[in-house]
Amino acid sequence: MRARYPDRDGFVVRDGIKVAFEVYENHNPTILLMPTWSIVHSRHWKAQIPYLARHFRVVTFDGRGNGRSDRPTQSAAYADTEFVEDAVAVLDATATDRAVVAGVSLGAHWTALLAGLHPGRVTGAVLIGPTTSLVSVPHPKRALPPFGEALGASDGWAKYNMHYWRREYLDFAEFFFSQVFSEPHSTKQREDAVSWAQDTDPETLIAAEMVDPIASDVAQVALAGIRCQVLVIHGTDDRISPTTAGIALAKATGGALLSIEGGGHLPQARDPIRVNLAIKAFVDHVGRSGVLA
């Protein structure tokens, strides 16, 4: 059973691709909770929704490639800008002029792009464990092996490989989320994420993985276009996206940084109380500065 069910749901369709959204009605402001990498769907916000929905209007959607949304087979359908335009379409479909937008990991990247490319729609951005090319930060630990090449090894990050996914997708998902949730005693969070990963399939994720990254000039325009207030939340033990990325992004956007000492890549799932309180305080703060009025 979910702690809270949506008051209504629906689809937006762009270029024949259906994207499913859910709305938890309340008074404004609206909080838009962005999807992240299609390996999971909007249930990754399950610990936020019941709380935030008591205070604000909450809108979520499943990113293309998982959940109740379509799973296009063309890589181009997974371009960063497609997720950004899906978000705009969801805002339109839910009659949401402006929202505070929160995103995790790749979702934080799209949140920042949304804020920069559509500044009139975003009053505040919460960027959690951002995995983003908007700031260039060398990853200290992880150098990924070639994704498309058949590898002899299948240890550790060698599992991050197209051929391995086709063979041992579940094992990859278990490995990946063991890295995502680096905090001790994270069994339930890993279980949840692995089960959501099984709601999609390796071919969909491979298609998404093969997409070209956003052009750097577009990225720079987007970064320069961010005018709203920003809160970056980043775990110091994030093994997917280095803490330095969060620090750099906070600096580049003039945002505040909430550093979670000992936290991994998805603190909204692993440290839900702290993240919930931080999002609430951020929305209240944005509200006081008059932007939401």
Next chain:
Amino acid sequence: MRARLCDIEGFVERDDVKIGYEVHGDGDPTVLLIPPSPITHARSWKGQIHHLARRYRVVTFDGRGSGRSDRPAKPDAHRDGEAVGDILGVLDAVGADQAILVAHCHAVYWSFLTAAAHPDRVSGVVAISPGVPFLGALNENFVDANAHWEDEVSAPEGWRMYNRSYWRRGGYENWIRFWFYTLAVEPHSSKPVEDMVTWALETDPETMILAAERNSGATLEAVEALCRSLQCPVLVLHGTEDRCQLPARGERVAELTGGRLVLMEGVGHLAPGREPVLVNRHITSFVDSIGGKPMRSQTWTRGLSRRRKALYVSSPIGLGHARRDIAIADELTKLAPDLEVEWLAQPPVTNVLEAAGHSIHPASRWLVSETAHWSSEAAGHDLNAFQALRRMDEILVANFMVFQEVVEEGSYDVVIADEAWDIDHFWHENPELKRGSHVWMTDFVGFVPMADGGAEEATLTADYNAEMIELVARHPRIRDRAVFVGSPDDVIPDLLGPDLPSTRDWTTDHFSFSGYITGFTPPDIDAIAAMRDRFGYRDGEQVCLVSVGGSGVGRALLEKVVLAYPYAKKELPDLRMVVVTGPQIAPESLAVPEGVEVVGYIDRLHRHLSVCDLAIVQGGLTTTMELTAARRPFLYFPLRNHFEQTRHVRYRLDRYRAGRAMDFYQSEPEDVAAAMAAELGRSIDYLPVETDGASRAAHLISELI
């Protein structure tokens, strides 16, 4: 002593009326505190100023008719418009284009008039018990009194003392006392009431009459329109038991201004004085919400990733606490090696801590000096400790606010408060603020009235003791552990007050006992000989050390004792007297008879005391118990009117059969000399002092981490 002195003071002069203002701090934004004059003045914000001035530029002034401001005799000079002019005049004088106004009672009306007429100057109003006329119902007693304001009556009672002719015939003081006792509905409010009465008596009845007869010329429609016209944010704070401004008025003000209403359940009219912590926090969060400051970056540590941390708050009164607290912390670190201990403390304790390599929290620099307050309270060999503690109220508020910020940022597992009265008291009064476990430590329980204070002081000490008993009974979760530094037998048997339990019974029921903690091990015979040799105390010499510790209180004792030397020397030819003046008294400033040696500071004086032949000291617990532990003969002179020294310490020393108590004011130098000879000749049959106290205390604390 005040918690904070102003940085700038000055006067604004308007039509020959001078208005005195003060500026505290230089932060941003400017916050103007407006007292409801002339019945009170800027001092009524004493619980707010230190706290707010650490963040903002705080400006306050004495309204016309009060404090340092003039008392104009013309009725026109007391119109509401003049108050508005004074507010603007003060803002101009301090160069404030814009300010947040914080006002109490009828001063809220002036702040609204100012904000409405000059919206560009006012960015927000905190309206405490807003006295905006016509809104809501009036207290019927006040309506009745008002109707009889001009009556010629001989001896009015109660509310009817609000009477012009009665005030002119000398009844003003009676009315003021009645008024503030009526307004202070909260139990145990003696100090705020005393303050308000004192300030109200600093103006005069004629000025009060002019203010009372001020005709605002306003109507219900006009004040409603005024409230509706305000463009800035408004915060209304109102006690539900306010008898001056009924809470319905605050509710109506909030409704009309679109402001936020905070009702304070059970609070009366004197919230800034009686609920300073709550009021401070509301003002701060209101000001911060208007300031538009960006969110701060911060770090939050996952529960399992945290190091164990303790915040040790060591009372600054006397260095004895520092030594025992370091001893406890050392024992605690043995039991929990990963424990990180941070200290919130002030000089002179910080000097000892720094020398021992302990980590002092940087916020310690914000603490107001309690030592300076105690020195300021002493006269001769007289210090009324109870009244001094009462008068330390604004310092306790100021220091508590600093402490609370530290615990909210620091995620401590435990707070160890060694006689840090502010923490224990204000956490009980504001239980929602408690963070971490709380260990309360003390070496005495209960205020004791002094004879000089008469019946009034007996009433007050009983009231304070009753408040302690009630707070602890109501909120047992605040003290996770209460440690009495001593044994049950050390606790005085006196009743805490009429109809209250005995101090010993109550303490035994509510405390664990660590035994006494000296913080050092007394030297054995061999060590004594070696130390005497090192200190230059020769064989055959009877070394008498005279010391008054580290405070400036005690010059009178030194001056008296040295005069005893010639008399004593006749009886005791081997006598050698060494006077240690301590850091606060210059050795050369002390005139002494020939033969008396005077030194300023001696490092680790307790080591000298532990090997001397005779000591002459004040009545403080630390030094006398060090002498008891070291089994030295000593004379001690409790400070007159110091309830702890004259009652608690003496009772404990009597139990140990240690030392000879002396009355400073009854002892002539010849008497002191005779007592010296007698004490030197007595056999030492002191009860032994515990040596495991620090370890026992540490075990009691460690169970919480």
